[in-house]
Amino acid sequence: MSAAVPLREDFNADALRHLAKTSRDAGQSRRLLALATIYDGGNRTDAARIGAVGLQTVRDWVLAFNADGPVGLIDGKAPGQRPKLNDDQRRALAAIVERGPDPDQDGVVRWRRTDLAAWLFARFRVSLDETTVGRELRKLGFAKLSARPRHYAQDPAALAVFKKGLPAAVRAIRATLPVGTDIELWWQDEARVGQKNTLPRRWARRGTRPTAPKDQRTEYAYIFGAICPKKGKGAGLVLPRCNAQAMNAHLVEISLAVDPGAHAVLMLDGAGWHVAGDLVVPDNITLLQLPARAPELNPVENVWQFIRDNWLGDRIFTSYDDIVDRCCDAWNRFTDQPWKIMSIGLRKWAHRL
Structure with missing residues (x-):
């Protein structure tokens, strides 16, 4: 013993x-x-x-x-069942999700969990149900997200060149100004708001399809909006149409919002009224055109989504005047929150100057 x-x-x-x-x-x-x-x-x-x-x-x-x-x-935590996927198989799963499906080869335009389960079985002879596939994807850092639209003819190289060249462009503008002039980076865009309105996402019980009223009338107005994310300020007008005359009015509004003694570099797309021959650019603003078909470089695009989702979408506008009033109210509520302008508008690639 x-x-x-x-x-x-x-x-x-x-x-x-x-x-x-x-x-x-x-x-x-x-x-x-x-x-x-x-x-x-x-x-x-x-x-x-x-x-x-x-x-x-x-x-x-x-x-x-x-x-x-x-x-x-103290009892240790039980090791549990051995994972069905090893590290190599997880890396292969992550790679194929990142790559996305080939519609001709894989027969789908987006991966579903059932497609990935079938791929795992065909590749590794590992049988997983859809719930387990979803759990593995979440562990790998994936989530089901809405795709951001991208113009089919967009030149990715042009976007990279613009981002990389922005500091040099700003330095060139600063060289033409008095020494010590503060530079403000602004972005500008327009959004049409009308009676054929958007329907934002909303919370609802699973398995239901919420409804909302949808107008078919055609009255509309345009919000001309510009933001300076670093300083949390904006300048906007609500106008009946997009043309050079309207753009001139907006440039005056932006000019008034620029700090005294400062100079604004205003980035905007190549719309006709942005490059019109009769455009009058105030002395404290320099226009800098964004690459073609590159709305993701303009944070005002995200401002429009925020405003629609919170204040303008899912409404029935009774008249043109009602549209103008609602748009003015939405823009003013937005610019009353400078922290929100900063949160939505700041871009590392632009504000590293």
Whole structure:
């Protein structure tokens, strides 16, 4: 018969009973009380009776306690079932999701969980249900997101060149100004708001399809909006049409919003009224054209989405005047929140200057 393993000497019965009283783990408390009996001079049989276990289990407790102290008497987390996908298979799954499906080869234009489950079985002979595939995708950092529209003829290289060249362009503009002139980066765009309105997403119970009224009339107006994200300010007008005359009015409004003594670099797309020959650009503004078909470089596009989702979408406008009033109210509510302008508008690639 093997000799009993002695308990470590840096604890005693009173210390173990105190720890058992304060412990939030019932299993640990029971084991501490059993070992306290041994410290008091009791035998292992007495400890086994208090712990309601066998002698071999008491021996295991003693070994764990000697090695790790009271912490060694806490049940560890069960390892659980072995994952069905190994690291290499997870990396392959992540790669194919990042790449996206080939409509001709894969027969779908977007991956569904059932498609990925079929791919995993065909590639690795691993059978997963859709719920498990979804769980694996979430662990890999994927989520089901709405795709951002991108013009089919967009030149990605032009976007990269514009971002990289912006500091040089701003330096060239600054060189033409008096020394010490503060430069403000502004973006400008227009949005049409009319009776054929948008229907924003909304919370609803799963399995239902919420409804909202939809107008078919055709009255509309345009919001001319511009923001300076770094300083959290904006300038806007609501006008009946888009043309050079309207753009001139908006440039005057932006000019008034530029800080005294500062100069605005106003970035905007190549719409006809932005490059019209009769455009009058104030002295404290320089226009800088964005690359063609690149709305993602203009944060005002995100402003329109925010305004529609929160104040303008899902409304029935009774008349043109009602449209103007609602648009003015929405723009004013937005510019009253400079932190929101900063949150939506700041871009690292632009404000690293």
